Amino acid sequence: MRLLLATLGSRGDVEPFLWLARAARAAGHEVRVALPEAADVDTTGLDAVSLGISFADLADSLDGGAAALRAFRERIRPAMTRALATAAEVAVDWRPDAIVAHPKVLTAPVAAARLGVPWFVGELTPTLTPTGELPAAG
Secondary structure, X not given: OEEEEEOOOOHHHHHHHHHHHHHHHHOOOEEXXXXXXXXXXXXXXXXXXXXXXXXXXXXXXXXXXXHHHHHHHHHHHHHHHHHHHHHHHHHHHHOOOEEEEOOOOOOHHHHHHHHOOOEXXXXXXXXXXXXXXXXXXX
């Protein structure tokens, strides 16, 4: 099975998807990981493609106050728009049998619908789905 794993965010959002990619690959699946640019993660041996966004660089642009609002408008919003579009393009171009995506990858269900394949949200914390002990934070 061809699996596309797509994630956005910091290292804490990326590392679990890399672990899942390695486990799926070891189980015999063909796996591609779409992820943000991050120098501190190890993608050795994985088919990894960049979503063209660096959250570390974006975080460096936030100084607070009006500068933060300007950074959001001028850098963060356009970077997220490009990353979400790239995630959809990677999916459509690679044609996986299923997509597993971080909740931040808002274009995953659209790409899956276009391809006619299932998609699954990979929640690392109960953001969208409540658990037996915690309500959904989102």
